Amino acid sequence: MTRISVKVDGTTYEDEVEPRLLLIHYLRDRLGLTGTPIGCDTSNCGACTVDLDGETAKSCSVLAVQCDGSVVTTVQGLAQDGEWHPLQKAFHERHALQCGYCTPGMIMAARDLLGENPEPSADDVRHALEGNLCRCTGYQNIVRAVLAAADAEAASSAGASASSGREVAP
Amino acid sequence: MIPPAFDYVRPAGVEEAVGALASGGEDAKVLAGGQSLLPLLRLRLAFPRLVVDVGRIPGLRGVREEGGTLVVGALTTHHDVVADPLVRRHAGLLAAATAKVADPAVRHRGTLGGSLAHADPAGDLPAVVLALEAELVAVGPHGRRSIPAREFFVDYLQTSLRPDELLVEIRLPKTDAADGWGFHYEKFSRVAQAWAMVGVAALVRRADGHIAEARIGLTNMGPTPVRATAVERALAGAGADGVARAAQSAAEGTRPSGDPSASPEYRAHLARVLTRRSVLAAAGMG
């Protein structure tokens, strides 16, 4: 057993874990954070994608012991004060999910993309999501949703700049 | 699926890691980013008794210059390799090929050293370091040694690293555009996230509108990555019209395997077509 300390969705947890315990099982079975599901055993499907120290990781391919001292954000930690993340809103509004099993991973992967590239093309979105499988949507509405969320974030940050009195380029 | 049980150590330094590996012998496995090891453990295709997590050893991550050589720490993640300005300037082929490895989440965790030490012939990076004529630096109980890339890949999933050695850095002679170097990595896979069915890493130095020097690394054309030496020889001094002819020798001396997606004959054919395309793109002749 190895002692670890991990901050997940804002809460710090300290636990004794077996070294072989996968991060996804730590989240689901030990912490009860079942919002992140498991879809495969070869790291192909991306359903278990979380944010680990500011970057996406497939939590089925990370040991919990590797996360000692780390900060993890899951889909359950995205909403702020009950307000959904722009991607959560866009996935809902654009019908970017059907069964919803891939959705947590898709949203986390898309969030990572928008952090690196706030104005992606449709092609950029498709490539950024290449490690996340969806069996229901054919991806088209997922791409639409990510582009819509990018637009929404751009609009809201433009609005924020304007209201803060900073000059906005014409 | 569930990994088998193992003991786990997280050494603080290289020396401690090497000590742990020496004590574990053949039953010890190095864990870097884990993107190759974890799936193997989950499918219970590997049963290490000891896992040595080198992920937090300081000094093994990052890129620096040493004169005409670019030094990439073995723990540098694929994501960081792709984004690194020094890699882009001095080893553009590595950045371009690394951008095609797996998917973004895997690139965040997977490391250059881990990919090379895993030595999967379908992995993209072994052929790339072969073309770049890299030196791979390993540390063992008896100190450091430098292994030329051409001697590193021994067989399917086998390298010349000894069980008690740790790969610490990859040294790449600079291949700057300013010196006439052009590059391209042509990856052919059936779906975006699949392993390469065949890949061609092309690095060419141009002079006076001709190819002065070419180095071609082939992915998945045998149990180890290989250089297409016959093509390289034929390309010396070639212009655009000579590339197609030279590329016809791409499969010479290779031993491609067959699987449900590709027969050995088809792989050989792909190697010829993709070598032509890759060289033309690298030479800016496409």
Add this chain to the structure above:
Amino acid sequence: MTEHITESEVGRSRPRKEDARLVTGQTNWTDNIGATGLLHLAILRSPMAHARIERVDVSAALEQPGVVAAFTGRDLAEGTGSLPCAWPVTEDIVLPDHPAVAVDEVRYAGDPVAVVVARDRYAAADALEAIEVDYTPLPPVLDLEDALTDNSPLVHEEHGTNRSYVWPMATGEDYGTVKGRADVVLTRRYVQQRLIPNAMEPRAVVVTPLDASGEYTVYSATQVPHVLRVMLSMVTGVPEHKLRVVAPDVGGGFGSKLQVYGEEVVALVVARRLGRPVKWTESRSEGHLATHHGRGQIQDIEIAATREGRLLGLKVDLLADMGAYLMLVTPGIPILGAFMYPAIYKMDAYEFRCTGVFTTRTPTDAYRGAGRPEATYAIERIMDELAVELGLDPVELRRRNWIGHEEFPYTSIAGLTYDSGNYEAATDKALALFGYDELRAEQAKRNESGDSVRLGIGVSIYTEMCGLAPSRVLRDLRYAAGGWEAAGIRMLPTGKVEVVTGTSPHGQGHETCWSQIAADVLGVPFEDIEVVHGDTRSAPQGMDTYGSRSLVVGGAAVHHAAEKVVGKARKVAAHLLEAAEQDLEFTHGVFSVKGSPEARRTIQEVAFETFSSHDLPDGMEPTINAEYLLDPENFSYPHGTHLCAVEVDTETGRTSIRSYVCVDDVGRVVNPMIVEGQVHGGLAQGIAQALYEEAVYDDEGNLVSGSLADYLVPSAPDLPEFTTGRTETPATSNPLGVKGVGEAGTIASTPAVVNAIVDALRPLGVRDVAMPCSPGRVWEALQSARTGEEAPSS
């Protein structure tokens, strides 16, 4: 104050009610479910395709830390029946015994051999390694034609044959006679590769024994909680009234969760024996072996026509791979296709025969489309070949033979009565969206210039039978169950509404669409409606979700139930308003007296009046709640025209889809956004069959594509942007005018893609490419064409 809707809910692109929990991670997947004292099941599976079990020893596993119990197949066989097959398609079908865990013999790689039960999943997985099994290998049975020869090894020795059944049908004139007067007769063989459904949520089951109400509760990632309850009771002997089955959030199915699986039986039996709650969760690679596969057919098809391109007759001879056992509806899948080979075409004679064949592979069963994609593929592929033979444009050949819009209702040669449709309208619209003529011109130019990247255009014009199904038709097909669906409406005292449905969604959006349907009839706000489903305690009757039946049967039942509520409410309102029923108008949820609009009662007020029951008409039962069980009078027949343009790199063999246009007619549309989503997803799976996916077995019968690293499910960069359009010919067989949409995209798209690939390569001598049309297969087809050899078709 209560609100009343004033515009129609049906037809609106309502974002879904389901999404709130799914986008925030507040989900109820079966694997999320816990219970005090929960134990975990793990299953040891056969590593061989075919072997006699000489010995299974679980004693060492029992010594492992945390292991509570371990069972062999023989241990579990006591008191447990065979896994069920509900569709014995012929009277003399060979229907082998199918134990949930193998006893004497394993018959496919992945066949369960032993079970361990442990305190957590890690301990259970470890304990599997300690089980000892001695096998004597037996020869595998893998080739469908060889399996039928006299000297073939047998999958089920005791039955003396690998032939499960032969199912023939002949309609119209005698085919032989008709063929005799044909100018052109073409014969082709097509192969439907095996596919692995790969719903994103792996299967899982949790059983909690004897809760406060004395029941066993079975939570399962299933499409069919109601069917499962009946079948589990029959197989295990747990009385049906002591069994509650819940399908919580279910992450996709595509037919793979239309099943009664051995693991569900084992979990119930083990929970009963141990008196402890148990959970089993499948891993993906385990699922590739243990969850049923789809397709797996060899199709010999012959078409006879006149020189002018009029179809005379069609003959189809199928070999269908059953796999090792007959599961819930295994034998019936190819038979669903039997009715679809004649498709949209008129002809004089049709002959069909299907032979079900046992092999030592994972059993096959329903996968999205189930029989109809196979049929559509074969007919649409051979129609293209016939067009080439006759020198006709492929669209023109179809025009010459399809059923004209003025001819509906039309009884097809296979005996189906297509109630409505307009193939002309859908085709004209699709051709325009696609730019058909321009693409043909570009193609001609590129062929002439010898471009190494060839352009190909594929056409697929389909109809399909869905909305399963009229119960009497099912009887005639020897299907054991009925095809009705149940709906209930509960008007709550505060004016809110519960809609109870017997359909069981796993991504389709029933909560949203059923709310839209009920809101329109009842005149209550969409937001005030809750849809109750997937739990045999709260939604006790149903036939569940498969075969694109939910909206057509279940949604229509909701409509009927809501009308019954309004009918009852009208009586109460008339009483309260002291008016005659026929003098009441009901609009937007308000009853008012004709001519005096101030005299009014809302339906919510009526609901409250019935709750208090202080002032009801004499003799009236104090409720306006209603139930309706709808047994449809016909299938529904969506149709459409799909056009695909591909570019094929003749050097590498790689196919890229340049554009994909489809115009589907799914009748009236309840939620256009959801319909479009269903079409997109269907296209993705059909295209995946054409280009990427295949369950590959080696010569020993091992599954080579055993994980998602080897079985290629496409991701976002592997699929194109689709252009979708619709035409709308309402169905006449249900009050909503709706047709099924869940499988249409899958059914239509596979032949559109392959037709396009062959169209691109035909000038180079290629006549067919076997699916999946991987770059390697395309290259080999080109090689064979160059050397003048026929490319292998499988």
